[in-house]
Amino acid sequence: MAVPDAARSPKAEQTRQTIVASAMRLFRVSxxxxxxxxxxxxxxxVSVGNAYYYFGSKEHLVQAFYDQLQAEHAEAAAGVLDEEKGFAARLEGVLLAWLDVAAPHHAFAGQFFRNAADPTSPLSPFSEDSAPARDTSIxxxxxxxxxxxxxxxxxxRAxxxxLLWLLQMGMVLFWVYDQSPDQARSRTVVRRVVPIVDRLVRLSRMPVVRGIVDDVVALMRELRGPS
Structure with missing residues (x-):
């Protein structure tokens, strides 16, 4: 189990970050x-015992990496969210910001995905263990x-x-398998998909599609289950 935030001194946080960075290097190499x-x-x-003090398993290390990636994503997206008001521009900027911060990790993203694709794995983006990173992204x-x-x-609206997070999950899956130089095809997908999403969102207020909107909302609530 990871050390609670309240128990982290600056030195402890530095040790924790060093362990995470070391794990990422080894994941890339081995x-x-x-x-x-x-x-x-x-x-x-650090000692093995010290490593386990901060992270109970490799899965907890990956969760810490997910949390770090979400923090970097929010920071990278802040500029476009401060400057733009258009929904399409904001959505494109946020999705492209994720590709920017994730780019250094593409070489070993497939290794994580093999584990994350298992619905019983704590590394699944839909797992309880992934809830903090998922909630931050949503x-x-x-x-x-x-x-x-x-x-x-x-x-x-609620x-x-x-739904936009699920769109990003689809983009992440495409990105994992994208072998184009610098994952250029993933950026093309973002730029082509965003205008479609923008139009669908704006159409949602029209009476002719209100029934479809209600069906989507009902499906989301049913899949989520009781609060």
Whole structure:
């Protein structure tokens, strides 16, 4: 189990970040499955016991990496969210910002995906363990929507941040398999998909599509289950 935030001194936080950085280096070189906690501790210059004090398993290390990536994403997206009011411009900027911060990790993203694709894995983006990173990402899309010029059907507004997060998950899957130089095809997908999403969001207020919107909202609530 990871150390609670309240218990982290500056020195402890530095140690924690060193362990995470060391793990990421070894994952890139040796692969996720072949990297052991002992090897991570040696790379970080700490004892195995100390490594386990901060992170109970490799999965907890990856969760810390997810959290770090979300923080970097929010920081990278802040510029476009401060400057733009158009929904399409904000959405494109946020999605491209994720590609920017994730780019250095593309070489070993497939290794994580093999584990994350298992629905029983704690590394799944839909798992309880991934809830903090998932909730942070959905909140970012909420900020995107709240500060935009989009006029959204009231029934859809509460569900749209999560729907946009699911859109990002689809983009992440495409990006994992994208072998084009600098994953240029993923950026093309973002730029082509965003105008479609923008039109669909604006159409959501029209009476002719209100029934479809209600069906989507009902489906989201049913899949989420009781609160």
């Amino acid at each position: 692969g996720y499955d072949r990297t052991t906690m002992r090897a991570i501790a040696q790379e970080a210059g 909140a970012l899309f909420g900020t995107l929507l709240d500060g935009s010029d989009a006029k959204v059907a009231p029934a859809l 569900e749209l941040p999560e």
